[in-house]
Structures are given as structure tokens and as C-alpha cells.
């Protein structure tokens with residue numbers, strides 16, 4: 001279950017070349033922050049259907065012997081019950097993700113078709129997680145309700161999903177990255193991340209500068225990227241936001257006021273850093289990442 005924060009400083013994302021009004025630096029996760037639904041000003045509710053293969057057999061939210069129709073029905077009913085917001089006239093979920101493709105293409109499409117039957121009333125949009133380009137293309141081509149979201153690990157093992165992100169961009173799908181920090185020890189040590197972190201430090205940001213720098217660079221990659229922020233520390237998450245805000249302000253304002261649009265010192269420096277970062281993840285030697293699915 002993920003929540004986005006209402007005051008997202010969305011304007012600041014444009015400084016990184018991310019004009020998408022649906023995208024955010026971070027989606028707060030209710031479970032990771034140990035908050036209850038009434039504690040947060042909610043603007044988006046996103047949840048997942050996890051097929052039996054991805055469930056903990058000792059803690060199943062539905063009876064795995066049920067047909068898929070029943071499994072998905074139970075799962076969505078429980079999400080609707082858990083995430084009933086008092087101010088909503090009738091409960092709905094903004095987005096439901098298929099947590100992973102099922103073992104066969106036919107099973108995946110069958111699950112998707114069941115999910116589609118909840119759109120648009122109970123569920124507003126659908127997405128898929130942990131998928132390959134081939135699986136995404138197959139789903140996109142065969143479905144009636146097209147995926148709006150792809151949620152994948154952003155790390156070297158999958159070449160940072162360069163191909164999937166390009167496909168998402170072409171089709172207007174939001175790409176939600178996770179493991180952005182966990183999966184990227186080498187990126188966090190890269191010279192471009194260190195350079196942006198140094199700038200953040202000079203701007204007065206004293207903590208988590210490398211993490212914030214990496215977030216900013218990832219956001220700058222595509223207009224449709226959204227980063228899932230996995231911290232359990234509310235202050236840290238707010239610090240991430242503040243760091244992004246400070247950097248964005250510097251990018252837009254660091255010139256003498258005479259420079260043509262997009263040619264200010266901060267903007268030129270940011271473009272150079274983005275070019276270096278893009279080169280690193282698209283064409284760099286295979287970097288050390290954290291493996292596994």
C-alpha cells in the first residue's frame with residue numbers, strides 16, 4: 001500500500017526535467033511509516049494483488065485453493081475495507097497492481113481481465129510490477145484497460161530498465177522505481193552522484209546528500225518516473241523533499257538573471273550532470289548491484 005503526499009512540491013520536479021503532474025519524488029508507504037490511515041492527508045491509494053506464488057504460505061490474505069476470480073475478489077474487497085477514507089463517498093482504489101506476472105501468459109491475462117472488471121468504479125487504474133519488457137508488451141497489446149503503472153527494481157541487474165522505461169514513456173505509463181537506494185551501492189559512490197551531493201552540501205543540506213542526489217538524477221531521466229521512497233523515518237523523508245526543493249531552486253535561479261531560458265549556470269550544470277548520469281547507466285560498464293528478485 002503506497003500513499004502519495006498531497007503537498008508534493010510538484011513544481012520543483014520540473015527543474016529536473018520531470019514535467020509529469022502525476023509523478024512524485026516519493027510515494028509514502030503507510031506500513032513503512034507505521035502510521036494509520038487517519039494520520040495522513042491522502043491523495044492516492046495504490047495497492048497490489050499478489051498471486052499465491054508470491055505470498056507467505058503461513059499468512060495468506062485469501063484461500064489459495066479458490067479460483068483466481070475469488071482470490072482477486074477477496075484481495076480487492078479487503079483493500080477497499082482497509083482503505084476506506086472517511087471523506088470518500090464510496091471507497092475506491094486509485095490503482096491496483098498485479099504484483100508480478102503469473103507463471104504463464106494465459107494466467108497473467110486471465111488475472112488482468114478480472115482486475116479490469118473493477119475499473120472504473122472500484123478501481124481507477126491498473127498496473128504491473130516485477131515484469132520484463134516482453135511481459136509488459138504482451139499485456140499492453142492484449143488488454144482492454146492498459147497498464148497505467150509499471151513498478152520495477154531500478155538497478156544494474158536489469159540495466160536500469162532502459163528498454164522498459166522507453167516503452168513506458170512511449171505509452172504514457174508511469175514508471176515507479178523501487179530499490180533505488182538498496183540496489184545501487186555503485187551509483188551512490190559514482191562521481192556524478194558525489195558532485196550533486198557536494199552541491200547539496202554547499203546549499204546547506206547536511207544529511208543524506210548522496211541519497212538525495214541519486215533521487216534527483218533518477219527523476220531527471222524521464223518525465224514519467226516516480227520514485228518509491230522506502231525510509232521508515234518520517235523526518236528523513238521530509239529531509240529528502242527539502243533537499244530536492246533546495247536543489248531545484250538552485251538549478252532554476254543560479255544565474256545572473258541575464259541568461260536565456262534554460263541557459264542559466266545552474267541549468268547548464270544540471271544538464272551536464274544529467275548527461276554524465278545517463279551515460280553511466282545507459283552505456284557504462286556493468287556496475288555492482290544487489291542481485292536477486
Ligand SMILES: NC(=O)c1ccc[n+]([C@@H]2O[C@H](COP(=O)([O-])OP(=O)(O)OC[C@H]3O[C@@H](n4cnc5c(N)ncnc54)[C@H](OP(=O)(O)O)[C@@H]3O)[C@@H](O)[C@H]2O)c1
Pocket residue numbers: 001002029032099129130151152177178179180181182183208211212228229230231232233236237240
Ligand atoms: N513491487 C515490489 O515487488 C516491491 C518490492 C520492494 C519494495 N517495494 C516498494 O518500494 C518501496 C520502497 O522500498 P525500497 O526497499 O525499494 O526502498 P529503497 O529506497 O531502496 O531503500 C530504503 C532504505 O534506504 C535507507 N535510506 C538511507 N537514506 C535514505 C534516504 N535519504 N531516504 C530514504 N531511504 C533512505 C532506508 O533506511 P531507513 O528506513 O532507516 O531510513 C531504507 O532502509 C516500499 O515501501 C514498497 O512500497 C515494492
